[in-house]
Amino acid sequence: MKYLDEYRDADITHALAARIGARVTRPWVLMEICGGQTHTLMRYGLPDLLPPEIELVHGPGCPVCVAPLEFVDRAIEIASRPGVIFVSYGDMLRVPGSRQDLFRVRAAGGDVRIAYSPLEAVKLAQENPTRQVVFFGIGFETTAPANAMAVWHAQRLGLTNFSMLVSHVLVPPAVRLLLGSPSNRVQGFIAPGHVCTVMGHREYEALSAEFHVPIVVGGFEPVDLLEAIAMLVDQLEDGRAQLENQYSRSVTRDGNVPAQKLMEEVFEITDRKWRGIGMIPLSGHRLREKYAAYDAERIFGAQEIHVEEPAECISALVLQGLKKPVDCTAFGTRCTPEQPLGAPMVSSEGACAAYYAYRRHTAPEAAR
Amino acid sequence: MCLAIPGKVLEATDMGFTRVAKVQFGGITRQVSLDFVPETQPGDYVLVHVGFAISRVSPEEAERTYELLRQIQEANELAPEEPV
Numbered sequence: 001m002k003y004l005d006e007y008r009d010a011d012i013t014h015a016l017a018a019r020i021g022a023r024v025t026r027p028w029v030l031m032e033i034c035g036g037q038t039h040t041l042m043r044y045g046l047p048d049l050l051p052p053e054i055e056l057v058h059g060p061g062c063p064v065c066v067a068p069l070e071f072v073d074r075a076i077e078i079a080s081r082p083g084v085i086f087v088s089y090g091d092m093l094r095v096p097g098s099r100q101d102l103f104r105v106r107a108a109g110g111d112v113r114i115a116y117s118p119l120e121a122v123k124l125a126q127e128n129p130t131r132q133v134v135f136f137g138i139g140f141e142t143t144a145p146a147n148a149m150a151v152w153h154a155q156r157l158g159l160t161n162f163s164m165l166v167s168h169v170l171v172p173p174a175v176r177l178l179l180g181s182p183s184n185r186v187q188g189f190i191a192p193g194h195v196c197t198v199m200g201h202r203e204y205e206a207l208s209a210e211f212h213v214p215i216v217v218g219g220f221e222p223v224d225l226l227e228a229i230a231m232l233v234d235q236l237e238d239g240r241a242q243l244e245n246q247y248s249r250s251v252t253r254d255g256n257v258p259a260q261k262l263m264e265e266v267f268e269i270t271d272r273k274w275r276g277i278g279m280i281p282l283s284g285h286r287l288r289e290k291y292a293a294y295d296a297e298r299i300f301g302a303q304e305i306h307v308e309e310p311a312e313c314i315s316a317l318v319l320q321g322l323k324k325p326v327d328c329t330a331f332g333t334r335c336t337p338e339q340p341l342g343a344p345m346v347s348s349e350g351a352c353a354a355y356y357a358y359r360r361h362t363a364p365e366a367a368r
Numbered sequence: 369m370c371l372a373i374p375g376k377v378l379e380a381t382d383m384g385f386t387r388v389a390k391v392q393f394g395g396i397t398r399q400v401s402l403d404f405v406p407e408t409q410p411g412d413y414v415l416v417h418v419g420f421a422i423s424r425v426s427p428e429e430a431e432r433t434y435e436l437l438r439q440i441q442e443a444n445e446l447a448p449e450e451p452v
Contacts, residue, residue: 001374001393001394002374002376002413003374003413003425003430004373004374006430006434009437011441012437012438012440012441014444015437015440015441015443015444015445016437016440018444019440019443019444034370035369035370036369036370036371061370062369063369064369089369089418091369116418116419117418117419117420118418118419119401119419120419138369139369139370140369140370142369142370142372142417142422143369143370143417143418145404145420145422146417146418146419146420149401149403149420153385156385192370194370194371194372194415194417194422195370197372197415197422197423198422220371220372223437227433227437246433248426248429248432248433249425249426249427249429249430249433250415250422250423250425250426251423256404256405256422256423258403258404258405258406259404259420259422262403262404347369348369348371349369349370
């Protein structure tokens with residue numbers, strides 16, 4: 001397929017890896033923020049092509065992984081109510097709450113459905129006027145405009161049986177937190193190409209300047225990622241720290257303005273708790289007051305639930321790039337995609353799931 | 369979650385409040401909302417995320433990158449196997 005095959009070309013991938021090998025003179029720690037990029041790196045075995053000086057650590061860019069446990073429990077509680085049709089992106093169904101997951105709610109008779117697009121939930125609400133349709137609105141800036149469009153359509157259609165449980169998070173506040181942390185080891189970032197497609201890359205220019213760290217906006221295919229790594233290595237070896245855009249076929253400086261406008265119309269910025277990381281100020285969305293009628297937290301009541309994470313799960317450290325999945329004593333034994341302890345083992349973007357799918361047969365040292 | 373894949377716009381239609389397209393991804397065709405990239409025309413490639421086109425792929429930028437990559441590949445093929 002056009003714009004995919006060219007960026008999966010084995011010869012170019014190897015040529016880029018050789019170029020990185022020829023350029024690097026000392027160790028560098030790089031982070032890809034987005035879990036989709038983590039999966040590409042692992043699926044194509046790209047760390048094995050890179051010189052040993054390059055260490056890749058994996059960032060918190062997995063909305064399913066960072067949705068707080070309390071939020072998963074709240075979703076489960078709403079989904080269990082009679083009369084509710086609970087609609088979610090598929091990734092979220094197997095994420096463990098403190099006692100169960102959405103799949104078990106469905107097995108116990110709850111009406112839990114998987115949607116590809118949030119507009120499917122709006123359609124379900126139109127078709128089922130006697131039922132309450134609740135959409136689990138998770139995602140980063142890439143997904144927020146689509147979810148905003150669903151709310152906007154519901155209002156335009158005058159629906160009174162559609163609502164959204166909003167758990168959107170924003171990338172730049174998390175990057176700021178990681179860069180400002182005394183334990184930070186990351187010397188260069190690959191910024192998430194699809195988040196930047198929507199938001200543009202101005203926010204990352206500011207981060208690069210503030211922390212004097214090279215940031216390259218990267219795409220999602222193997223050639224994209226190796227080119228982004230090559231650009232980061234060039235900057236680091238030259239002593240430069242600036243924002244560069246590898247994914248220019250989709251990302252512009254200003255991003256997608258109509259998408260940003262709708263997102264701002266429907267949502268406002270609020271503090272959000274990230275699973276494994278904690279409260280990050282101004283790092284997420286909630287529905288604006290004028291869309292309160294579509295806010296599932298208000299409709300179904302928002303009781304504060306406090307629950308403990310499983311003690312053995314080190315996802316907090318994995319999500320901050322401080323540990324690798326294979327450093328976990330439960331990895332691949334007491335924690336698998338079928339029986340996960342933490343969300344990163346479940347999601348198609350979780351770092352633990354990527355290591356489990358592509359590297360669990362590798363010797364522990366080599367798998368790092 | 370942030371997965372977005374490129375597809376070719378076969379036709380675009382205004383439908384009341386929204387603009388939708390028929391988009392081809394390899395062997396499959398899906399209906400996609402063009403609300404965020406309303407300027408899209410048939411023949412364009414768009415990146416699609418959860419049923420919405422979020423960008424029009426720039427053929428000029430893709431070609432420029434690809435040309436650069438070809439140069440890297442050629443340089444690599446010409447390079448000696450062992451460092452001299």
